Amino acid sequence: MSNGNIIEKLEDVIPAERGDKRIIIAGGGTGGHIFPALAIAAALKKLLPGIEILFVGAKGKMEMDKIPEAGYKIIGLTIAGYNRSSLIKNISLPFKLAQSFLQVTGILRKFKPDVVIGVGGYSSFPVLRLAQTRDIPTFVHESNSLPGKSNIMLGKRATKIFVATDGMEKYFPAGKTVITGNPVRSIFSEKISKHEALSFFGLKPEIKTVFVIGGSLGAKSINETIAKNIDVFKKNNLQLIWQTGKSFAVQAAKAEEEKNNIWTNAFISRMEYAYAAADVVVARAGAMTIAELAVVGKAAVFVPYPFAAEDHQAENALALVRKDAAIMIRDADVQNHLMHTLLELIKDEKRIHELETNILKTANEHADETIADEILKIIKNKNN
Numbered sequence: 001m002s003n004g005n006i007i008e009k010l011e012d013v014i015p016a017e018r019g020d021k022r023i024i025i026a027g028g029g030t031g032g033h034i035f036p037a038l039a040i041a042a043a044l045k046k047l048l049p050g051i052e053i054l055f056v057g058a059k060g061k062m063e064m065d066k067i068p069e070a071g072y073k074i075i076g077l078t079i080a081g082y083n084r085s086s087l088i089k090n091i092s093l094p095f096k097l098a099q100s101f102l103q104v105t106g107i108l109r110k111f112k113p114d115v116v117i118g119v120g121g122y123s124s125f126p127v128l129r130l131a132q133t134r135d136i137p138t139f140v141h142e143s144n145s146l147p148g149k150s151n152i153m154l155g156k157r158a159t160k161i162f163v164a165t166d167g168m169e170k171y172f173p174a175g176k177t178v179i180t181g182n183p184v185r186s187i188f189s190e191k192i193s194k195h196e197a198l199s200f201f202g203l204k205p206e207i208k209t210v211f212v213i214g215g216s217l218g219a220k221s222i223n224e225t226i227a228k229n230i231d232v233f234k235k236n237n238l239q240l241i242w243q244t245g246k247s248f249a250v251q252a253a254k255a256e257e258e259k260n261n262i263w264t265n266a267f268i269s270r271m272e273y274a275y276a277a278a279d280v281v282v283a284r285a286g287a288m289t290i291a292e293l294a295v296v297g298k299a300a301v302f303v304p305y306p307f308a309a310e311d312h313q314a315e316n317a318l319a320l321v322r323k324d325a326a327i328m329i330r331d332a333d334v335q336n337h338l339m340h341t342l343l344e345l346i347k348d349e350k351r352i353h354e355l356e357t358n359i360l361k362t363a364n365e366h367a368d369e370t371i372a373d374e375i376l377k378i379i380k381n382k383n384n
Contacts, residue, residue: 005068020050027124028063039183043372143287146315181364182291197276211278285317294363299355325358
């Protein structure tokens, strides 16, 4: 199914029969952009089953696998983002950007979308920018508390901007901004017992469990700190579920072989079970991780990725800290403070309950439906 849903030729963009309406969803690069996009697409399909949805992403990025796996068609642009670590790699950037605008021109001409939705990631910019010059209604979904420069620019001419938190009027036009929360996959709304979840990982129901998660490539500072203190979990009668990412998987697997209180893997395909099993979660502060933890109502210690654009992960975490809904440790302080903070928290049932209660208040299980409904309203008004 995957290869069949990746569109290589513009001639293949137009389906044999036109559906009720046509929508382009543009963006990707990370799960934080892709999973909300899929949630919005599913909600649109639910509200208007005959709708035609085309995704536009960047060649070589993870959306080119994840979107087709979910059953949607995608076309990849020849585009790249600005490389902060190596300026020489940016030499070809203007040419790739120009080529992507040409590709988008063809896509818009052939697919003729009723609206275009941008979910972030550099592939969303040329699609929304060109759609705006053609008076096609555009929607921006901004998942972070500190928006990227591209989304701020696109928001000026967007029909509506969907945001995760309040106070975003300082970045976007107030009259266009709608607080919806971040759409999460429906699996996180399913009720899974802690006993069932721990059984899934082969762990014991009577022992408290810590779930450590980094991004798709892992979180170096977190992984190294956990590895250095692996014996601390056993000494304190704790279990560990540890998603390491690719780079740390081999080292963590050795620790699992030696201990019976650890489960590790590079990736966890059933994240809903990991959340259900956990008493406390340690994670980066990506917008979608936060949204998922809010929906499942888990006490969390966030370690923001320090190199995120405009330090937006720190802003994401601080938005919860201000509501007493999470704990934050700076990446530079992980080795000295993470384990102490973690042990102190997991032994304090009252504090865990406070954090769970407060983060749950920030959750919005129906963000996907709210966004889909707002989009379909515009389409309906446009055609009247």
